[in-house]
Amino acid sequence: MTILEVENLSAGYGKLDILKGVGMRVKAGDIVSIIGPNGAGKSTLLKSIFGILKPRTGTIRLKGKDITGLNPDRIARHGISYVPQLNNVFPSMTIEENLQMGAFIRNDDFSQRMAEIYALFPVLSERKKQKAGQLSGGQRQMVAMGRALMVDPELLLLDEPSAGLAPNLVDMIFEKIQEVNATGVSIVIVEQNAREALKMSDHGYVLAMGKNVLDDTGRALLANEEVGRLYLGG
Numbered sequence: 001m002t003i004l005e006v007e008n009l010s011a012g013y014g015k016l017d018i019l020k021g022v023g024m025r026v027k028a029g030d031i032v033s034i035i036g037p038n039g040a041g042k043s044t045l046l047k048s049i050f051g052i053l054k055p056r057t058g059t060i061r062l063k064g065k066d067i068t069g070l071n072p073d074r075i076a077r078h079g080i081s082y083v084p085q086l087n088n089v090f091p092s093m094t095i096e097e098n099l100q101m102g103a104f105i106r107n108d109d110f111s112q113r114m115a116e117i118y119a120l121f122p123v124l125s126e127r128k129k130q131k132a133g134q135l136s137g138g139q140r141q142m143v144a145m146g147r148a149l150m151v152d153p154e155l156l157l158l159d160e161p162s163a164g165l166a167p168n169l170v171d172m173i174f175e176k177i178q179e180v181n182a183t184g185v186s187i188v189i190v191e192q193n194a195r196e197a198l199k200m201s202d203h204g205y206v207l208a209m210g211k212n213v214l215d216d217t218g219r220a221l222l223a224n225e226e227v228g229r230l231y232l233g234g
């Protein structure tokens, strides 16, 4: 089953066109990576899917339902959650308060969900009364993911979750992403650590200058000599 389908998507800022007819398809249960050089439009693509940026042309479908142009809170209710590249926690709030904020669209009892998230990230459970701003980069990234997971999404969009982390923490975050995926959440991830991201990805898309360059299985992209040279640092 296809969970997400992006067709001929164009979007930009003011007069600036960034995405120029991008397409993408995500199968339910998959991890899909988006890689490409700085400024390619990777973050712009995630922002467009989540409705932060209104597409100029094109269609975005979630499980066949057209969600193009909806506001982020509506899109969250349809089952997509998003962790931005920057400023993705509330630093002056505690871990627990951050998770509560993540549940903003829920008016049911979310204590069970919170327990599941603490089980996934035990370190957050130990520190639930600590302010998010006092945490290490890796822990903050876990708070950001935990917050996004509070709505129990079917599809999680992650923008550079390993940015700025030491190599052992990069591995830890990637393991956590695979654990989240194993609970049935489909994942679209933008990564500078493209090689590592492709290793855990069912499929990958290469974007450059706002357009699709190519897409293939993670394994095939890793084995592609030109992809390696141009986009994976040799």
Ligand SMILES: Nc1ncnc2c1ncn2[C@@H]1O[C@H](COP(=O)(O)OP(=O)(O)OP(=O)(O)O)[C@@H](O)[C@H]1O
Pocket: 013, 016, 018, 036, 037, 038, 039, 040, 041, 042, 043, 044, 045
């Ligand atoms: N809010 C904004 N207003 C104007 N231009 C923007 C804005 N955000 C991004 N851009 C421009 O859009 C282009 C694509 O940016 P985007 O952030 O999508 O790239 P990216 O592929 O995520 O790059 P990076 O790897 O550096 O995160 C860049 O040229 C960027 O300068």
Ligand SMILES: [Mg+2]
Pocket: 042, 043, 044, 085, 159
């Ligand atoms: Mg970006």
